[in-house]
Each structure stands twice: as structure tokens, then as C-alpha cells.
Amino acid sequence: MAIITFNEEKNIADCIRSIESVADEIIVLDSLSTDRTKEIATSFSKVKFYESPFPGHVEQKNKAIGFCSNDWIFSLDADERADKTLVHSIEAFLESENITVNGYKIARLTYHLGRWIRHSGWYPLRRFRLFQKNAATWVGENPHDYIELKSGSIGKVMKGDILHYSFTDFSHQITTINQFSSIVAYTRYAKGERFSLAKTIFKPFGKFLEIYLFKFGFLDGIPGLWIAIASAFSTYLKYAKLYELDRKQIERPSNVRKEYGKN
Numbered sequence: 001m002a003i004i005t006f007n008e009e010k011n012i013a014d015c016i017r018s019i020e021s022v023a024d025e026i027i028v029l030d031s032l033s034t035d036r037t038k039e040i041a042t043s044f045s046k047v048k049f050y051e052s053p054f055p056g057h058v059e060q061k062n063k064a065i066g067f068c069s070n071d072w073i074f075s076l077d078a079d080e081r082a083d084k085t086l087v088h089s090i091e092a093f094l095e096s097e098n099i100t101v102n103g104y105k106i107a108r109l110t111y112h113l114g115r116w117i118r119h120s121g122w123y124p125l126r127r128f129r130l131f132q133k134n135a136a137t138w139v140g141e142n143p144h145d146y147i148e149l150k151s152g153s154i155g156k157v158m159k160g161d162i163l164h165y166s167f168t169d170f171s172h173q174i175t176t177i178n179q180f181s182s183i184v185a186y187t188r189y190a191k192g193e194r195f196s197l198a199k200t201i202f203k204p205f206g207k208f209l210e211i212y213l214f215k216f217g218f219l220d221g222i223p224g225l226w227i228a229i230a231s232a233f234s235t236y237l238k239y240a241k242l243y244e245l246d247r248k249q250i251e252r253p254s255n256v257r258k259e260y261g262k263n
Contacts, residue, residue: 001074002064006031006054008078009040011165016044018081018163019074022090029064053259056187057145061138074130075147079165080108086160090130093158102152103131110164112173113223120217120227121210126157143183170226177234182253183260185241190261195246200239208232 001023005012016026028041031054042049050067054060065073074090076082082090086106093104107124110117117123128136128147139148167173211217212228220227244250252260 001025001076002027002029002061002068003076003078004029004031004057004060004064005033005037005041005078007033007035007037009033009036011078012037012041013044014081015076015078016041016047018083019076019087019090020044020046022087022094023074024070025068027064027067029060029067031060054257056183056260057143058138058140061145065133065136065138068133071133072130073133073136076129076162077164081163081165083109083161083163086158086162089158089160093130099155100153101155102135103128103147103149104155104158106130106158107161108164109161110166112167113170113226115220115223117220117223117227119215119219120212120224121215122227124161129162130158141184142187143180170230173230177230177237179255181234181237182241182256184238185245186252186256186260188238189242189245193242195239195243200236200243203239204232204236207235 001019003012003015003026005028008015012028020026023046026044026047027050028047029050029052030037030041032051038049038051041047048067050064052060052063061075064075074082093099105126106129107126108122109124110122128149131147131149132152135152136147136149138145140146167176208228208231211231212225217224217228241253244253
């Protein structure tokens with residue numbers, strides 16, 4: 001099992017407990033936390049704790065894979081838990097023989113604004129989370145990473161959910177949106193993308209329609225409406241921050257850590 005962390009003292013214990021019974025080892029790669037993350041994580045006997053500056057989500061998760069000693073890896077974020085059904089599915093997988101696939105997708109269910117969000121593009125959002133070490137790699141646009149199989153076949157979707165406690169409240173969501181939009185803008189600018197007024201105007205509106213109508217966000221009630229609005233706002237922020245970078249008003253957004261992007 002592999003987890004990356006930074007100041008996750010409120011989450012890391014529950015994350016580890018949810019999967020501890022089926023893990024041979026639990027790799028925690030920490031980005032130099034300043035809270036009790038290390039103290040809590042290392043209190044679990046199966047944890048192997050490592051520290052490294054944070055170059056980016058994709059890069060850090062691939063580095064965590066490198067510390068794993070087993071052929072099969074299960075990956076969780078610190079704010080995620082494996083539900084009981086998923087744990088039983090993994091137990092059955094470990095007991096099986098003649099495995100001919102290299103990865104399994106697992107659904108993720110997010111708790112937000114007092115309810116489980118089952119629409120809005122947030123569920124089931126199946127991604128590879130159980131995979132063979134030598135057949136997979138983390139890819140994507142930081143901070144939106146995902147596993148890509150380099151070779152081999154895909155197994156059936158595993159029964160059970162990864163439970164995602166992404167935000168403590170709406171204010172936390174806005175803080176995360178502000179941080180993640182900065183990372184996206186900074187990453188895209190480094191890759192050569194430049195500001196577009198048309199995209200700044202029309203993309204947020206399109207994102208709202210996508211989440212609220214086409215992905216049935218309205219079925220999630222008021223939280224679905226808030227999610228659609230927040231997603232549109234996030235889209236706007238990415239382009240607004242790209243404007244600052246493109247006009248040389250800043251070298252990087254102020255909430256992007258200095259070590260980000262350095263391998």
C-alpha cells in the first residue's frame with residue numbers, strides 16, 4: 001500500500017486503519033509535514049515512513065511506488081478510506097490464484113456538505129487503485145493524477161468503494177479550489193499555454209452546465225448546485241491566474257510551494 005502525505009494528522013490514522021488488515025506493508029511518503037503526521041503514521045507497525053520534498057502529485061506518487069517492495073500495490077490518498085466491501089474484495093483477490101490481469105479499477109464515493117455525492121461527475125469515478133508495480137505509472141495534469149497501465153489486461157471493477165472525505169466544509173473546498181487552480185495554471189504555463197479571454201468567459205459557463213445538467217448534479221440537491229458553481233469558479237480561476245503569469249505580473253501563484261515542479 002502507498003500513501004503520500006503533507007500535514008495529514010487529522011486523516012492518516014483512519015486511512016491506515018481502513019486497510020491495515022490486508023496490507024503487508026504501508027508506505028507513507030511525506031512531504032516534510034510540520035504537524036503530527038509522522039508521529040501518528042509511525043505508530044502503526046506496518047508503516048514504513050519516508051520523507052521527500054514535494055515536486056508534484058504525479059512525481060511524488062511515482063516516487064512512493066518505488067519504495068514499495070511487493071508486486072501488487074494498493075493506493076489511497078490520506079483523506080480516503082477503504083469501505084468494508086472493498087476490504088473483503090481485496091481479501092478475496094489476495095486468496096485467488098492464476099491472476100492474469102495487471103490492474104483493477106475501484107469506484108470512489110465522496111462525502112461533502114452533509115451527504116454522499118452520487119452524481120455531479122463525482123461518482124462512481126472509477127480509477128485504477130490496485131495494480132502491479134511494474135505495469136503501472138502515475139500520469140495526468142497536476143494535481144489531477146491517475147494510474148495508467150503500461151501493459152497487460154484490466155480486471156473487472158472491484159466491488160466496494162473508496163470513501164473520500166475530501167472537504168471538511170464548503171470553506172475547505174474553496175481553499176482547495178484556490179490551491180489546485182494555482183497548481184494547474186502554473187503547470188500549464190510552464191508547458192506553454194497562454195491566457196485566452198474567450199476561454200476565461202465561456203469555459204466556466206460550460207463547466208457549470210456539464211456538472212449540473214449533463215452529469216445530473218441537480219439530483220444531489222443543494223450540494224449538487226454548490227458543486228457545479230464551485231467547479232465553474234475553479235475553471236475561471238485557472239484562466240485568471242494564467243493571465244497573471246502570462247502578463248509577467250507574478251512568477252508563480254503565491255500559494256504554490258517553492259519546491260513544486262522541481263525533481
